[in-house]
Amino acid sequence: MEWGGASGILPFRQFVLKVHSRCDLACDHCYVYEHADQSWRGRPKMMSSDTIVRTAERIAEHVRRHDLKQILVVMHGGEPLLAGPDVLAEVATELRGRISESCDLDLRIHTNGILLDDRFCDTFAAQGITVGVSLDGDRLANDRHRRYADGRTSYPQAVRAVERLRRQPELYAGLLCTIDVANDPIAVYEALVALRPPRIDFLLPHATWDAPPPRPSATAYADWLITIFDRWEADGRPVAVRLFDSIIATTWGGASLTEAIGLEPSNLIVIETDGSYELVDSLKVVHDGAPATGHHVANESLDEVAAHPGVRARQGGLESLAAACRACPVVTSCGGGLYTHRYRAGSFDNPSVFCADLFKLIVHVREGKTVRAHALPYDAIDAIAGGFGEARDVGLLMESQQSLRRALIVAVRAKAADETAWELLTRVEEDRPEMLDAVLAHPYIRVWAIGCLEGGGGPAHLANVAAAAAVRAGLDARLQVEVVDGRVHLPTAGTLTGVPGDAATLVIENGRVRLDGQAATWHPVRHLTSGGFSVLLEDSDPYRDCHQWRPLPRLSDAEAALWQESFDQAWQLIERDFPSYATGLSAGLTTIVPLTAADSGHDVSSAARHAFGAVAAALPPDPATFALLIIHEFQHVKLGAVLDMFDLYDETDRRLFHAPWREDLRPLEGLLQGTYAHLAVTDFWRTRRHIDPEPAQSQFAHWRAQTAEAIETLAESKALTPLGERFVRRMRDSIAPWLDEEISEAAGAVRAGG
Amino acid sequence: MNTTEDTSAQIASEVRDLQHVPLAQMKTYGDVELGATLRRLMPASPDVARVAVAAFNSSI
Numbered sequence: 001m002e003w004g005g006a007s008g009i010l011p012f013r014q015f016v017l018k019v020h021s022r023c024d025l026a027c028d029h030c031y032v033y034e035h036a037d038q039s040w041r042g043r044p045k046m047m048s049s050d051t052i053v054r055t056a057e058r059i060a061e062h063v064r065r066h067d068l069k070q071i072l073v074v075m076h077g078g079e080p081l082l083a084g085p086d087v088l089a090e091v092a093t094e095l096r097g098r099i100s101e102s103c104d105l106d107l108r109i110h111t112n113g114i115l116l117d118d119r120f121c122d123t124f125a126a127q128g129i130t131v132g133v134s135l136d137g138d139r140l141a142n143d144r145h146r147r148y149a150d151g152r153t154s155y156p157q158a159v160r161a162v163e164r165l166r167r168q169p170e171l172y173a174g175l176l177c178t179i180d181v182a183n184d185p186i187a188v189y190e191a192l193v194a195l196r197p198p199r200i201d202f203l204l205p206h207a208t209w210d211a212p213p214p215r216p217s218a219t220a221y222a223d224w225l226i227t228i229f230d231r232w233e234a235d236g237r238p239v240a241v242r243l244f245d246s247i248i249a250t251t252w253g254g255a256s257l258t259e260a261i262g263l264e265p266s267n268l269i270v271i272e273t274d275g276s277y278e279l280v281d282s283l284k285v286v287h288d289g290a291p292a293t294g295h296h297v298a299n300e301s302l303d304e305v306a307a308h309p310g311v312r313a314r315q316g317g318l319e320s321l322a323a324a325c326r327a328c329p330v331v332t333s334c335g336g337g338l339y340t341h342r343y344r345a346g347s348f349d350n351p352s353v354f355c356a357d358l359f360k361l362i363v364h365v366r367e368g369k370t371v372r373a374h375a376l377p378y379d380a381i382d383a384i385a386g387g388f389g390e391a392r393d394v395g396l397l398m399e400s401q402q403s404l405r406r407a408l409i410v411a412v413r414a415k416a417a418d419e420t421a422w423e424l425l426t427r428v429e430e431d432r433p434e435m436l437d438a439v440l441a442h443p444y445i446r447v448w449a450i451g452c453l454e455g456g457g458g459p460a461h462l463a464n465v466a467a468a469a470a471v472r473a474g475l476d477a478r479l480q481v482e483v484v485d486g487r488v489h490l491p492t493a494g495t496l497t498g499v500p501g502d503a504a505t506l507v508i509e510n511g512r513v514r515l516d517g518q519a520a521t522w523h524p525v526r527h528l529t530s531g532g533f534s535v536l537l538e539d540s541d542p543y544r545d546c547h548q549w550r551p552l553p554r555l556s557d558a559e560a561a562l563w564q565e566s567f568d569q570a571w572q573l574i575e576r577d578f579p580s581y582a583t584g585l586s587a588g589l590t591t592i593v594p595l596t597a598a599d600s601g602h603d604v605s606s607a608a609r610h611a612f613g614a615v616a617a618a619l620p621p622d623p624a625t626f627a628l629l630i631i632h633e634f635q636h637v638k639l640g641a642v643l644d645m646f647d648l649y650d651e652t653d654r655r656l657f658h659a660p661w662r663e664d665l666r667p668l669e670g671l672l673q674g675t676y677a678h679l680a681v682t683d684f685w686r687t688r689r690h691i692d693p694e695p696a697q698s699q700f701a702h703w704r705a706q707t708a709e710a711i712e713t714l715a716e717s718k719a720l721t722p723l724g725e726r727f728v729r730r731m732r733d734s735i736a737p738w739l740d741e742e743i744s745e746a747a748g749a750v751r752a753g754g
Numbered sequence: 755m756n757t758t759e760d761t762s763a764q765i766a767s768e769v770r771d772l773q774h775v776p777l778a779q780m781k782t783y784g785d786v787e788l789g790a791t792l793r794r795l796m797p798a799s800p801d802v803a804r805v806a807v808a809a810f811n812s813s814i
Contacts, residue, residue, distance in 0.1 A: 014810050074813045110813040132813050176812070203811065249790075259811045268810050281812055338811060372771050377764040403772040407791040410780045426778040436777075446795075453796060610795075644794050645767035723765065 009306035010315055011066040014268040015059055015073045016281060019047045019091060021273045023079040024114050026149040029178060031206045032078065037284035037291060044273045046083050051275040052094050054297040060098035062302040070104040075129070076270075076281075081115040085123040092127035108132060108173055112146070113161025114154060121168055130173040133162055135195075137177055137188030144180055162195045174199035174240075181220040185227040193239055201242040202228070204260065204337075206285040209344030209353050222360035229365060247365045250333040261358065263335040265315035269305055271297060279310045282340040313348065314339050322349050330362040374400040374645060381723070384638055385730030387679040388580045391587035397641035398441070398588055401612045404644060405440045408449035409462070415452060416459040420479045424466040432473035439469040442491040442536075443591050443611035444543040450610050451543070458482075460503065461543070467506050467513075468493040474511050481506045484542040488515070494524040495540040495554070523554070528564050528592055530571035536591045537563060538614070544593050547606035547616040552594040563594060566619060570626035577687055581631050581680065588613055589634055605629040607636035612644075624692070628684050635677040648672065648724030649717075657713055660706035668719050672728075675710040679731055682707050686738055693744070701743045708735050769794055 021043045023030070032040055047055075063071060075083075075091060092107055099105050109124070113133045124131060136142045139155045146154050165172035175197040177188065192200050204221060207213035217223065229244055246256040256262025259280070270278040270291065275298055278291040295305050305311065318326060321336040328334065328351075336342060337352030344350045352358060380393040389397075413422050429436045439445075445465060451457040460482035468490035470477040480503050481488050488496040488504060496506075496513065498520050505516035513522055526537045538544055539554045555563065575582045593616035598604045603625060604618035615633040620626040642648070649668045656665035659674050666674065682703040689696035714720065714728045770791045772780065780788070 016810060016813070072810070074810060076813065108813060201811075256809070258809050371775065373766040374769045374771050375764040375766040381765070399771070399773060400767060400769045403769055404791060404795060406772045406775070406777070406780070407770070407788050408795070410777070410788055411792060422777075426776070429777050437773075450795060453792075645769055646765065 009303060010265055010267055011068060012062060012267050012269045012302055012306060013068060013071050015071065016076045016268065016270040017047065017055060017073060017091065018043075018077060018270065018272045019075050019080045019087060020078045020083040021045055022082060023077060023112070024082060024148070025079070025112055025146060025154050027145045027147065029145045029180070029205055031282060031284050037286075037288050039272075039284075039289060039292070040078070043276075046087065047091075047273045047275075049090065051273070051297065052087075052091055054275060055271050056091075056094035056098045058297050058302050059095065060100070063099050063103045065303065068103050070106065071099075072106045072108065075107075075109040077111075078273075079112055079114070080109050081111050081113075081120060085119050088120070088129070089123045089127055092129060096127075106130075110134070110176070111161070112154065112158060114157045116161035116164055118164075121164060121171060124171050125168065129171070131165055131171050132173045132176055133158060133165070134176045134178070135159070135162065135192065136180065137183055138191035141180065141183035141188050141191070144183065145178070159195070162197075166196060169198075172198060174201065176201050176203060178203045178205055179221060179224060180205070181214070181216060181224045185224045186231060189228045189231055193235075197239060199240040199242060201258065204341070204354050204357075206282050206338075206340060207353050208286060208341065209350060211285065212353055219356050219360045221354055221357035222364070225357075225361050226364050229361070244365060247333050247362050250335075251362075251366050256333075256335065260338045261333060261335050261362075263317045263332060265317060266311070266339070267315075269302065269311070277302075277305045277308075279308075280314065280339065282338060285340060286343045322351055324351050328359070330359055330366070333362045333366075334358045374403060376642075376645065378726075381642070381727065382730050384642060385727040386734040387635070387676070387683060387731065389584040389638060391583045394584040394588040394638065397638060397645075398613070400645050401446075401641055402437065402441060405446050405449070408446060408453070409440065409465070412449050412452050412459050412462055416462055421463040421466040424470055424475075424477050424479060425462075427477075428466070428469040428473045428475060431475060435473040436469045439465060439472060439492050441590060441613065442541075443608075443614035444538070444541045444546075445491060446612065447546050447608065447610045448543040463506075464488065464490050467508060470508050471511065471513055475508070476510070477506075477508045478516070479506055480504070487540065487542070488520070489540050489542055491541060492525060492536065494522055496520040496522055526555075526560055528567040530568040531575070533571055533586055535567075535589055538591045538593045544611075544614075544616070546608045546611060547593065547595060549595040549598075549604050549606055549616065549618070551616065552596055552618075555594060559594075563592070563619060566623060566626050567592065569623035570620075570630060573623050573627045574630065577691065578627065578631060578684070580683075581634070584638065585630065585634055588637065589615060589630065591615070592617070594619065603629060605633050607633040607640070609636075609640045609643075612637055612641055624688065628681065631680050631684055632677050635680045636673055639673055639676045642727075643669075646723055647721050648727055649721060650719045653717075653719040655717075655719070657717065659713075660709050668714075668717060671710060672714060672724075675707055675714060676731065678703055678707040678710070679734060682735065682738065686741070689743075697744050700738075704735060704738050708732075708739055711735065767794070 021040050022045050073095060075088060095105060107129045109129055110132045135158050136146055142155045143153045148154060175192050177192060179202055205213050232241060242257050246258050246261055250256050250262055255264055259266055268280060270281055272278055275296050277293045277295040279293060283291040293305060293308050293310060325331055325336045337354055337358050341352040341354055342348045342350045376396055380396055383389050383393050448461050452459050463479050463481045467479060467481055471490060471493045483499045483502050483504050486499055488499050504518060507514050507516050527534045528537050539552060544551050590613035593614055595604050595616050595618045597618040603620060606616045615630055617629045620629055653668060656667055657671045659666045659671050685696045685699035685703060689700050711728060711732050720728060768790050
């Protein structure tokens with residue numbers, strides 16, 4: 001949220017334009033015509049061209065002044081379709097012509113659908129306008145209120161409008177249903193879901209303590225909504241429901257998706273057909289003239305309106321709520337309910353007239369209906385922050401990584417052209433869930449998925465992931481898979497080589513892999529082993545090229561044998577001399593990626609933030625160097641996983657800091673990562689000096705001084721979160737006793753000389 | 755600054771535990787939980803909807 005301007009106003013981001021003030025229906029529950037405010041009687045029926053232009057100018061001015069990147073404009077009524085397609089197009093044209101291209105204009109219309117025809121739909125398609133339709137459920141429910149003035153039903157016309165939108169799904173925004181507890185909730189739900197809307201919103205009828213809603217029982221509205229919620233859950237949440245999603249989101253500390261609940265400030269303003277600025281529409285039920293501001297587009301800017309006490313009253317968050325609300329255990333979800341619903345005898349300083357309903361509903365949704373969060377015990381954080389971490393601690397990081405990868409897979413699924421790969425994944429999970437877990441644990445699945453979601457690649461690799469899981473699970477399957485550079489890579493299973501084109505049909509039968517109608521050579525994955533420990537030797541995955549250094553192409557058998565020998569010796573050394581690191585490594589290191597050696601002859605190694613579990617390196621010259629590179633890079637892997645879970649520093653802090661081991665200045669994350677890695681490097685040389693005194697003594701002296709200096713830079717940065725401060729203190733606790741350890745005079749001299 | 759450190763408790767992440775939620779039911783958990791998890795990886799992703807203010811009640 002951005003508060004800006006000289007007066008500290010919150011800029012408006014939602015604009016409701018009353019393009020037509022009359023309606024072709026006579027719904028007896030309508031807040032515009034049937035409640036206290038009767039201002040519609042004195043307003044022009046339709047927004048004039050002059051008012052449209054002035055309104056567009058005001059909004060554009062506001063966007064420019066506050067550099068807004070996204071706004072929502074809703075064409076509303078009355079019934080906005082009565083304005084006709086030409087006027088609605090004029091509104092869109094005036095807005096789009098005046099608002100900077102750097103601002104994303106989300107333009108919508110909210111209608112009863114009665115007049116919706118091809119002309120309107122063509123206009124909406126041309127102008128990028130999406131459509132929400134009011135529908136109260138099945139015919140019986142809808143007919144209870146939503147009728148013509150002569151009592152005729154409007155249901156067939158409304159459903160016909162929705163069916164028309166379903167044929168142009170890019171226009172179909174969703175359905176709004178005003179609740180009447182006299183209606184059968186399941187019949188309402190089923191009728192709405194049958195129309196396949198992208199989203200449904202259930203709206204509590206507008207009421208106040210002075211004009212309370214019909215209430216056959218103490219929590220009739222909660223009971224009605226809970227019936228639907230339970231069915232919605234049992235159905236697998238087939239459609240987004242804004243009210244339920246908002247309760248779940250706020251339960252987790254997220255933002256509400258509707259002003260009906262939640263603590264978010266309102267940034268919405270209504271502009272009437274005559275150009276008057278009005279407060280939120282629902283205030284029409286409070287008293288005649290309640291929404292009025294006395295301001296007009298011809299006279300006042302939106303900044304002036306934003307300073308109006310009526311606008312500010314809905315931006316106060318928790319502090320602005322009644323005392324009973326502030327003390328309520330569900331206030332973060334409820335937020336006191338819709339502002340209008342709090343009104344009693346001239347004051348809004350009350351709980352909602354729906355308080356008992358909201359409380360019961362929120363408690364019901366929260367109880368066992370939401371997914372728990374990953375957590376780290378503080379002793380695990382302390383152990384990792386100290387530079388180490390037992391198998392249990394690293395295992396907790398791995399578990400959270402698995403959830404992240406599962407979330408990514410679901411997100412990628414939405415981009416896939418068909419469901420074949422997804423269906424295979426779910427089939428594997430039913431038969432051999434441990435095999436699906438093993439494949440999803442592959443580090444480069446996340447690299448690919450992130451790239452896909454950020455627009456850097458396609459979802460086709462999802463089929464390769466599914467195929468790999470099927471191969472490992474021993475399931476038969478046939479599906480089209482991705483080919484990259486002549487290879488079909490099935491992560492953690494193997495690679496088919498010699499494949500032309502971008503796609504091929506893969507056949508898996510009895511655990512064997514072939515291509516349909518094409519010859520290809522199958523190369524199963526190879527592993528590096530030492531004793532009972534094994535990691536994947538990853539030299540084929542097309543998504544492994546994320547380590548700054550170029551990965552080596554597939555190794556020959558002789559090259560692989562060299563890696564095996566080197567890894568075996570390095571791991572034996574780690575287990576013998578660095579048991580404090582071996583336990584975490586054995587739990588979290590899954591993959592080694594061979595990199596191309598540097599021309600300079602320097603050691604080359606890397607860890608990538610999105611490739612948890614992988615360490616990449618050029619073949620080191622000796623086992624000790626290999627051990628050092630693994631320990632060093634796995635520090636980055638661990639810290640990356642911690643950062644995936646928690647904020648350790650202020651990401652908006654753009655300052656750069658001195659890192660003793662580099663000539664350039666580093667952002668805070670870079671300094672933190674480097675310091676944490678060098679904490680282990682220091683410890684490595686600290687131990688090695690007893691085995692191989694030189695250069696270990698000098699290296700120890702060098703790195704402990706630099707790491708200690710960097711730790712103090714971090715501690716003094718004032719950019720750390722409380723958890724980040726704790727993390728850095730643990731790093732300091734580890735290095736502090738090492739600073740007192742004696743080193744040889746020669747080593748100290750090397751340090752003194754830089 | 756004096757800081758009291760709790761060594762027995764744990765700290766919860768925004769990352770939801772989806773390990774035991776069957777993929778076939780993942781849609782059940784909707785964009786809300788998945789969004790909270792994905793925000794940890796891609797805070798600025800267009801796939802992650804963020805609403806910082808109260809959204810208009812009478813429109814979809």
